[in-house]
Amino acid sequence: xxxxxxxxxxxxxxxxxxxxxxxxxxxxxxxxxxxxxxxxxxxxxxxxxxxxxxxxxxxxxxxxxxxxxxxxxxxxxxxxxxxxxxxxxxxxxxxxxxxxxxxxxxxxxxxxxxxxxxxxxxxxxxxxxxxxxxxxxxxxxxxxxxxxxxxxxxxxxxxxxxxxxxxxxxxxxxxxxxxxxxxxxxxxxxxxxxxxxxxxxxxxxxxxxxxxxxxxxxxxxxxxxxxxxxxxxxxxxxxxxxxxxxxxxxxxxxxxxxxxxxxxxxxxxxxxxxxxxxxxxxxxxxxxxxxxxxxxxxxxxxxxxxxxxxxxxxxxxxxxxxxxxxxxxxxxxxxxxxxxxxxxxxxxxxxxxxxxxxxxxxxxxxxxxxxxxxxxxxxxxxxxxxxxxxxxxxxxxxxxxxxxxxxxxxxxxxxxxxxxxxxxxxxxxxxxxxxxxxxxxxxxxxxxxxxxxxxxxxxxxxxxxxxxxxxxxxxxxxxxxxxxxxxxxxxxxxxxxxxxxxxxxxxxxxxxxxxxxxxxxxxxxxxxxxxxxxxxxxxxxxxxxxxxxxxxxxxxxxxxxxxxxxxxxxxxxxxxxxxxxxxxxxxxxxxxxxxxxxxxxxxxxxxxxxxxxxxxxxxxxxxxxxxxxxxxxxxxxxxxxxxxxxxxxxxxxxxxxxxxxxxxxxxxxxxxxxxxxxxxxxxxxxxx
Numbered sequence: 001x002x003x004x005x006x007x008x009x010x011x012x013x014x015x016x017x018x019x020x021x022x023x024x025x026x027x028x029x030x031x032x033x034x035x036x037x038x039x040x041x042x043x044x045x046x047x048x049x050x051x052x053x054x055x056x057x058x059x060x061x062x063x064x065x066x067x068x069x070x071x072x073x074x075x076x077x078x079x080x081x082x083x084x085x086x087x088x089x090x091x092x093x094x095x096x097x098x099x100x101x102x103x104x105x106x107x108x109x110x111x112x113x114x115x116x117x118x119x120x121x122x123x124x125x126x127x128x129x130x131x132x133x134x135x136x137x138x139x140x141x142x143x144x145x146x147x148x149x150x151x152x153x154x155x156x157x158x159x160x161x162x163x164x165x166x167x168x169x170x171x172x173x174x175x176x177x178x179x180x181x182x183x184x185x186x187x188x189x190x191x192x193x194x195x196x197x198x199x200x201x202x203x204x205x206x207x208x209x210x211x212x213x214x215x216x217x218x219x220x221x222x223x224x225x226x227x228x229x230x231x232x233x234x235x236x237x238x239x240x241x242x243x244x245x246x247x248x249x250x251x252x253x254x255x256x257x258x259x260x261x262x263x264x265x266x267x268x269x270x271x272x273x274x275x276x277x278x279x280x281x282x283x284x285x286x287x288x289x290x291x292x293x294x295x296x297x298x299x300x301x302x303x304x305x306x307x308x309x310x311x312x313x314x315x316x317x318x319x320x321x322x323x324x325x326x327x328x329x330x331x332x333x334x335x336x337x338x339x340x341x342x343x344x345x346x347x348x349x350x351x352x353x354x355x356x357x358x359x360x361x362x363x364x365x366x367x368x369x370x371x372x373x374x375x376x377x378x379x380x381x382x383x384x385x386x387x388x389x390x391x392x393x394x395x396x397x398x399x400x401x402x403x404x405x406x407x408x409x410x411x412x413x414x415x416x417x418x419x420x421x422x423x424x425x426x427x428x429x430x431x432x433x434x435x436x437x438x439x440x441x442x443x444x445x446x447x448x449x450x451x452x453x454x455x456x457x458x459x460x461x462x463x464x465x466x467x468x469x470x471x472x473x474x475x476x477x478x479x480x481x482x483x484x485x486x487x488x489x490x491x492x493x494x495x496x497x498x499x500x501x502x503x504x505x506x507x508x509x510x511x512x513x514x515x516x517x518x519x520x521x522x523x524x525x526x527x528x529x530x531x532x533x534x535x536x537x538x539x540x541x542x543x544x545x546x547x548x549x550x551x552x553x554x555x556x557x558x559x560x561x562x563x564x565x566x567x568x569x570x571x572x573x574x575x576x577x578x579x580x581x582x583x584x585x586x587x588x589x590x591x592x593x594x595x596x597x598x599x600x601x602x603x604x605x606x607x608x609x610x611x612x613x614x615x616x617x618x619x620x621x622x623x624x625x626x627x628x629x630x631x632x633x634x635x636x637x638x639x640x641x642x643x644x645x646x647x648x649x650x651x652x653x654x655x656x657x658x659x660x661x662x663x664x665x666x667x668x669x670x671x672x673x674x675x676x677x678x679x680x681x682x683x684x685x686x687x688x
Contacts, residue, residue: 005374007341007344007345008340008341008344008371008372009344009348010025010344010345010347010348011024011025011026011340011343011344011347011355012024012025012372013025013347015331015353015354016331017063017190017244017246017291017292017330017331018190018242018243018244018291019242019244020103020189020190020244021103022062022063022103022354023062023101023102023103024060024061024062025062025343025344025347025353025354025355026060026061026062026063026354026355026357026368027061027062027063027064027065027294027333027335027354027355027356027357028053028056028061028063028064028065028357028358028361029065029294029333029335029356029357029358030065030066030067030068030107030192030194030248030358031067031358031359031362031389031390031410031411032067032068032390032410032411033067033389033409033410033411033412033420034049034052034053034066034067034410034411034420035049035066035067035068035069035107036049036050036053036066036069036090036093036106037069037080037083037086038069039067039074039408039410040074040075040407040408041075041408042073042075042076042078043069043073043078043080043083043086044083044086045085045086045089045090045093048420048421048422048423049066049067049420050093051422052365052419052420053066053097053104054093054096054097054100055365056361056365057097057100057101057102057104058100059365059366059367059368059369060368060369060372061102061361061368062102062103062354063102063103063104063105063354064097064102064103064104064105065104065105065106065107065192065246065294066104066106066107067107067410067411068107068108068109068194068195069106069107069108069109070108070109070111071108071109071110071111071172071175071176071179072111072143072172072175074139074144075138075139076137076138077137077140077143079175079178079179080108080175080179080182081175081178081179081182084182087182087183087185087186088186090183090186090187090188091185091186091187094186094187094188095187098187103189103190104188104189105188105189105190105191105192105244105246106183106188106190106191106192107191107192107193107194107248108176108179108180108191108192108193108194109194109195109200109201110172110176110193110194110200110201110202110227110231111144111146111172111200111201112144112200112201113145113146113147113148113151113161113164113200113201113204113210114145114147114151114152114153114154114161114199114204114210114300115154115155115198115199115200115201115204115299115300116144116145116153116155117154117155117392117399117400117402118141118144118145118153118155118156118159118399118400119399119400119401119402119404119407120398120399120400120401121404122139122141123156123159123399125139125141126141126142126145126159127159142162143168145159145161145162146161146162146163146164146168146201147161147162147163147164147201147204147210148163148164148201148204148205148210148211148212148213148217148218149163149210149211149212149213149218150162150163150212151204151210152258153399154199154258154259154300154301155392155394155399155400156399157258157259159399163213164201166215166216166217169217169227169230172231173227173230173231173234174234176193176231176234176235177231177234177235177237177238177239178238179191180235180238180239180243180245181238181239184239184243189244190243190244190245190246190291191235191243191244191245191246192245192246192247192248192294193228193231193232193235193245193246193247193248193290194248195247195248195249195250196225196228196247196248196249196250196281196285197247197248197249197250197294197296197306198248198250198296198298198299198300198303198306199250199253199255199272199298199299199300199301202227202228202231203250203299205217205218205224205225205226205227205228206224206225206228206273206281207224207253207272207273207299208224208271208272209255209258209271209272211224221277221280221281221284222284225281225284225285225288228247228285228288229284229285229288229289232245232247232285232288232289232290233288233289235289236289241289244291244292245289245290245291245292246290246291246292246293246294247285247290247292247293247294248294249282249285249293249294249295250273250295250296250297250298250299250305250306251273251275251278251282251295251296251297251317251320251321251323251324252270252272252273252274252275252278252297252298252320253270253271253272253273253274253297253298253299253301253302254270254272254297254298254299254302254305255270255271255272255299255301255302256268256269256270256271257271257301258301259301260301260302260604260607261298261299261301261302261303261304261305261600261601261604262302262604262608263304263601263604263605263608264312264313264316266608272299272301275320275323275324278324279324279327280327282324282327282328283327283328286328286329286330290330291330291331292330292331292332292333292353293324293328293330293331293332293333294333294335294356295317295320295321295324295332295333295334295335295356296317296321296334296335296336296356297316297317297320297336300596302600302604303596303597303600304597304598304600304601304604305317305336306336306597307386307390307595307597308336308337308384308597309384309385309386309595309597309598309601310383310384310385310480310481310482310483310484311480311570311598311601311602311605312336312337312384312601313337314337314338314339314342315336315337315338315339315342315343316336316337317334317335317336318334318336318338318342318346318351318352321333321334321351321352322334322346322351322352325351325352325353331353331354332352332353332354333352333353333354333355333356334346334352334354334355334356335356335357335358336356337384338355338356338357340355340371343355343357359382359384359389359413360379360381360382362382362388362389362411362412362413362415362416362419363380363381363382363383363413363415363416364379364380364381364382364416365419367379367380377489377490377493378490378493379490380415380416380487380490381483381486381487381490382415382483383414383415383483383484383487383674384483385414385595385598385673385674385675386594386595386597386598387414387593387594387595387673387674387675388412388413388414388415388419388675389410389411389412389413389414390410390411390595390597391406391592391593391594391595391675392595392596393591393592393593393594393595393596393599394596394599394600395587395588395589395590395591395599396586396587396590397586397587397590398590400596401592402592403592409421414673414674414675414678414679415487415674415678417678417679417682425679425682425686426686427451427454427455427686428455428686429455429456430455430456430457430688433456433457433458434457434458434517434518434519434688435457435458435460435516435517435518436452436457436458436459436460436517436518436519436520436521436688437459437460437462437509437512437515437517437519437520437521438452438459438460438461438462438520438521438523439462439509439512439520439521439522439523439524439655440462440463440470440522440523440524440525440666440668441461441462441463441465441467441468441469441470441503441505442468442469442470442471442472442523442525442666442667442677443469443470443472443487443491443666443674443677443678444470444523444525444665444666444667444668444677444678444680444681445461445463445470445521445523445665445666445681446461446468446491446494446495447491447677447678447681447682447685448521448523448665448681448682448684448685449461449495449498449501450494450495450498450501451681451682451685451686452685452688453498453500453501454498455685455686455688456500457500457688458500458502459498459500459501459502460501460502460504460517461495461501461502461503461504462504462507462508462509463503463504463505463506463507464506464507464508464509465505465506466505466506467492467505468488468491468492468495468503468505469488469491469492470523470525471525471526471543471650471667472484472487472488472674473488473547474542474543474546474547475546475564476488477546477547477548478546478567478568478570478571478574479571479574480570480571480574509655510655512655512656512662517661518661519661519662519663519688520656520661520662520663521663521664521665521684521685522654522655522656522662522663522664522665522668523665523666523668523681524653524654524655524668525653525666525667525668526650526651526652526653526667526668526671527650527651527653528541528542528543528646528648528649528650529648529649529650529651530646531559531619531646531648533619533620533621533622534620534621534622535621535622535623536622536646538622538623538624538644539559539622539644539645539646540552540643540644540645540646541645541646541647542560542564542565542568542645542646542647545568545645546568550643551643552572552577552642552643552645553641553642553643554577554578554642555577555578555580555626555640555641555642555643556572556577556578556579556580556641556642556643556644556645557579557580557581557582557626557627557639557641557643557644557645558572558579558580558581558582558644558645558647559582559619559627559644559645559646559647559648560581560582560583560646560647560648560649561581561582561583561585561588561589561613561615562583562588562589562590562591562647562649563589563591563594563598563599564647565581565583565645565647566581566588566589566599566602566606567602568645568647569581569606569611570602570605570606573605573609573611579611580611580612580613580614580639580641581606581611581612581613581614582614582617582618582619582627582629582639583613583614583615583616583617584616584617584618585615585616586615586616587603587615588602588603588606588613588615589602589603593672593673593675614629614631614639616631616632617629617630617631617632618630620636622644623638625638625640625641626638626639626640626641626644627639627641627644649671650667650671651671652664652667652668652669652670652671653667653668654668654669663684663688665677665680665681665683665684666680666681
């Protein structure tokens, strides 16, 4: 297929990993939850993941690396190599993958150690010795948390992870070799070892701050990297030297302390792997037998480097990965908010060999095809929200405040409900074609209109303002929200593709009884919550600031340290302003559904840049000089400010109540995030 724009040419050149040729330079990087062998459940051939990857293989990806497959089941404690039936099904699947011209490596993990994202519910089990013993045949929390040394859990610092035994290490090495052999026999093109990367178990062994062992797996450089080198040597002994083995690798750890990362541009003392050690380690790992380094940066203590939210720069790991390539002869892949044009330039310049991209494949399975066909405007952008794919939320008093359903269902997408949920969310023709009114042209209203049109309905979309986007226009206003703004533009273009959708702008519906429609969807969003305090009229609300309706001075106090309040403070800091945050709870962004990669960046950024944060503090009064705050002891004190922004949440604002033919969706039903808005729009639109 011929491309239109030559600036992407370098992406579509072949390259080799060992003796395996890859048709282009685009690597679908692994995402937790997309394992072909299942994720939390006992291992099996996962047909939903297989469907996910085959669809992307048919859309021109070069190399596919599915998400981590625990070498030993999280539930049930069975080793992967013990399920021979699963590998027979894998062989049939590989035949289908190879018909597309794509290649596939299976990624296996030794485990997570102290980075195991123990949930609040599992934490209760782990902390009760009786329950822990009873549950051991089903879920062995002590094994899952086993680390190089006794270490504090990343997610529950009061939990001490035990040290792994040498016997357990040897069992894991042997299991890697046995599983890799079965993968090779099933036609898999290679395997990837997970990982000297992101602070997972193998990485914890390599890092001085997490490895305090005194045996052959601790102390010296060679001993710290022994676990990782033992694994590749065992795989090569089992599968032969020509079977490719990739390693997921973090160039630098970017860590200042346990649970404290280093934000971009910060001067700090690295306690993990610094560049000097990485130069040595990369060559050492290559010489041990690894055929590729699949690279980024960070650990779970600095998670935003490996899972960059939108606050992180695009292509944030490229310079470090390009540097490390100078020290090895094997191919190097770079991941981390990689943009195709920058990736193509880096490949052409010999800085990297492959461009690693992950979450964009969730947001749009056809994005490479659209790139090839020069239809960039048709690519639905990933907005780096993590609301669907990795919403491990953690804050003071909560290890990982994630529901069991979300733990089982990683790698779903906030923007595309059908991703990894194709049985639940699907477009089916409507049995009866209807005329449907959608009131509100925000994300929920637009998504509902598109789903309805795809099903064959005629839709009239009413929006009171002169443009589509609703409250998301304000959310997308900060400078670092370029992907949010691109998403609004994508919706505006997408809506126009459906002749059955009529958009009526500047049309406010106050009385639904005037509408001639078979069904009515109310997607009128929410309104800012008001505080009944003295002087509130002297403050502005978050949307007034974000939309530029009111200007702010030099010193700005934000009341509310939730996600919106923190993003406003970050935006103000980037502008050179001096923000201060006042929050009633005992932590910033203390809510479910916000990934720790996102929230920890903001917490670490404010700490590193000395942004004043008052926790467990309430607002007493807004004055012309700032605010009067109240700390947890009841003591009042003033905070000087030129401007005060209230970011204290929103309340649903439906213009009608639910009835037989009236359906409330999105924030008009219950205030949430983009995932809840879009998924709820599908829930309603699929049934009409």
